[in-house]
Amino acid sequence: xxxxxxxxxxxxxxxxxxxxxxxxxxxxxxxxxxxxxxxxxxxxxxxxxxxxxxxxxxxxxxxxxxxxxxxxx
Numbered sequence: 001x002x003x004x005x006x007x008x009x010x011x012x013x014x015x016x017x018x019x020x021x022x023x024x025x026x027x028x029x030x031x032x033x034x035x036x037x038x039x040x041x042x043x044x045x046x047x048x049x050x051x052x053x054x055x056x057x058x059x060x061x062x063x064x065x066x067x068x069x070x071x072x073x
Contacts, residue, residue: 011022048054062068 011019014022
């Protein structure tokens, strides 16, 4: 039996008065899981601080799309 199927079976065997507690705990676990996801903004800032990587990306973009147009008049 898979873990999910076993979990659902165990929940089904609980008296219904405990369903609210199960839902509360699931909510707690979902919030905990969200907090474990790394902050993408920090990752992008770290990547942008990598001068060599940014130079390579700029060269690739310029080769593929052409250099950016100057907006100076």
